[in-house]
Amino acid sequence: MKDPSKTRRHVTSAVQIVAGAALIIGLIIVLQFVTALIQEQNVPEGWSIIRPPGEVSALVIDGDIVWTGGKDGLIPVNRTSGIQLPLPRGSPPFSHVRSLAIDRQGWLWVAHDGGLVKYRNETWVVVSPGTGIPFTGAQAVLEDQEGAIWVGGEQVLATYGNDTWQTVEPPGGWHIPSVDTLYQDREGVFWMGSVAPNTGGLYRFDAHSWTLFSIDDGLPHNTIKEIAETPDGALWIGTGFSTRGGALRIQNGTWTRFYPDDGLAGNSTRSIYKDTAGRMWFASEYDGVALYYEDRWGTLTTRDGLAGNEVKAIVEDQDGTWWLGTSGGLNRVERDSLFPGCNC
Known part of the structure; x- marks a missing residue:
């Protein structure tokens, strides 16, 4: 018992x-x-931290609305006040939002883990999942120079034009594990990156032929997290996984790599941006953001006002205000604000 x-x-x-x-x-x-x-x-004068969102992976500005996307889904913020706005009525549910784009017709495209959605004038359209759509979740979305929409996802790259979806496939034997970053340069060439650490790489497609670049060709790392272009025609690639990686500049056929010894805040480079003042922003995965201006480097972290040390997206609005999407929320930085801890 x-x-x-x-x-x-x-x-x-x-x-x-x-x-x-x-x-x-x-x-x-x-x-x-x-x-x-x-x-x-x-936070320093002229800086503010906006939460929610608690994490921001993507940013795009449409008039007086800053659209933020991340783990909390899609959250609009008033550009002038910094106040979170309610989603327009009828909004579908969103999972982790990975990419945002506004096309020339005014449609906001939202790529998230659960699909692809577009919005305009109080109208929501769920594009994916859908009949005849060659993907479900979406990782990247882009409008090209001809007005076609490109979407990247797990093992798929698709385009939408003339009311038709088509897949774009590399030549036989090639395999893109995921298309997580999409960019079209000013020459019309498409660049795609995958975050897969072992099987990723940088893909170039000029509408006729494909080229794959890896660490064997000079990439700092095979994980591609950012593709951007500056007004001087330089293509910048942010690479890295964990504590490895770096930034790459491709200009006039010359490849130049950048690491912490050159001024970066950390090896793994999350995002790259050049503002209207000519200041270069290099955001790391763990160590804050490095700024380069007039031959000077400086670093900003949460101690200096960042909402999170991983800055995933950077945009500048028409008033010169910077918006930083981070792992810890959204930063709004006024144009004339000083950068503490940085002589940039």
Whole structure:
């Protein structure tokens, strides 16, 4: 026969363990809330941290709306006040939003893990999943110079034009594990990147032929996280996984690699941007953002006002205000604000 007192002791011990775990979790949540509140209240003058969103993977500006996309889905923010806005009525559910684009007809395209959606004038259209659509989840979306929409996803690259979807496939034997980054340069050449650390790489497609570049050709890393172009025609590639990687500049046939010894904040390069003042932004995966201006380098981290040390997206609006999508929320930085800790 079981000892009732022994059973009660076991139940009491179990209750104490559960209560202790709940207390620890509660303390962690409170600590995170207080830390975030202190961070938001102690940013430099001209800076602000906007939460939600708690994480931002993609940014695009449409008039007075800053559309943010990330783990929290799609969140619009008023550009002038920084106040979060409600989604327009009828919005479908969103999973992790990976990419945003606005086409020449005013449609906002939203690529997320659960599909592809477009929005304009209070009208939402769920493009994918859908009958005849060659993909489900979408990782990247782009409007090309001819007005066609390109979408990248897991093992798929597709285009939409003349009311028809078509897949674009490399030559026989080639395999793109995922198209996570899409860009068309000013010469009309398409560049695609995959974040797969072992089987990724940089793909070039000029509408006639394909070229695959890897670390054997000079890439700092096979994981491609950013493809951007500056007004001088230089193509910039952000690469990296974990603590490895770097930035690459391709200009006039010359490849130049950049690492922390050259001024980067960290090896793994998450995003690259050149603002209207000529300042170059190089965001790392873990170590903040490095800025280069007039032969000077500086670094910004959460200690200097960043909402998170991983800056995933950077845009500048018509007033010269910078919007930084980070792993810890959204930053709004006024044009004339000083950059503490950075002589840029």
